[in-house]
Amino acid sequence: MVITLPSCVVEDGLPDFLGALWQPVDGERLDFDFSRVVFYIPAAITMLIARIDHARRSGVTGAFIGLHECKSFRYLQRIDFFDQLGIALPEDFERHDTGTAFVPLREVVPSPVSIRDDPLATDLARCVADAAEGDVFQLSQYSLGEIIANLKQHACQRGFVCAQYTKKSDLVRIGIADSGIGIREGFRQNSAPKYRAEMNDAQVLELAMSLFGSSKAHMTTPYGESPNRGVGLTITRFMVAESYGHFFLASGTSWWFRNGLGTPKDGVFANGASIQGTVLSLGYQRDQVTNYPELRQQAWAGLGLTSDPRTRSLFS
């Protein structure tokens, strides 16, 4: 079977792209035709590599077709797309500082997070913000910190994260994907109290995005309560919407998408396709992110949280 990759994938095209990528495999061979590929947003790139990684792990053989006709072949090489798959391809260019255009695709492995900072989140945020401080940097750092931690704690399989800044549209885009157990299986394995087996995948996505919806919120660790409270993804979604950005989440048979403050859309992938794992896409325009502290405050107020006046005396 051959999956012919489309030329361009942006937010609106993610459902069709993901549905095609995860259509049931007919036979033991799966080839990917890259010849038309021109421009993919980070979520599409990360899910493409996760899909290939899954096929290889599952013992499905295959080849990459049309790489030399592919207009973004060198770009894919520059972001280490093939290196991450353990495929060394000769490069006919010199690597140089990527500036703020992109950072290489990074692997995220399921493990405890770093001891200091989160260097991955900080590096990617610095790249897309073109700064190590300021509102765009902080929103990006926060969002990346939360979604990278989610993958490490829930996917049970390695994943990939990628970020991109497009000057023309002033858009920061972040994508993260894995081919792990997926959101439904996470809820099931952890016996999450809010999860019901009869829920469809769209309802499971809604649960994952809801406040205190984490599949591990009820669990305990040797150190007491779970660090997963189910707040980070909810806050991220809220802040992205308030910045007139986009938020896309998909797992299993369903996807969910909201553009700015518009009415959310959701759907089921065509032809019985089902994603193994999870993919998340975030995007916002730099010039719409002007006051990160206020954005956080708005998010909290939007969730009905208010400050306890007793906390004021705790600060010095």
Added chain:
Amino acid sequence: MITVFKMNERFGGFLADGEMANVFRFTEVEPAVACGGHVVLDFEGVTNMTDSFGNAFIGTLIQHHPELLSSGLEFKNCNPLMRSLVSMAIDVAHLLARQPA
């Protein structure tokens, strides 16, 4: 006795990792609280924090020791953002405490 924990020296300027926050709270901060001393959390040089870190560290600390809201705990050198993030973590602790089990 006053125990000072310099957050930046331990975790850097971005407090991100909820798992590490849990370990730190359990193995270092809660024992200091249990000794009855005054605990100072110094946020100098800290510029951002995830909710995972804030909830696992500060939220759970307040859940376990609500008496700290009256005395025994001090947040030092918080910039306005960190001040609001710390307050929010405490709010979550309150909200979770009110949730039915």
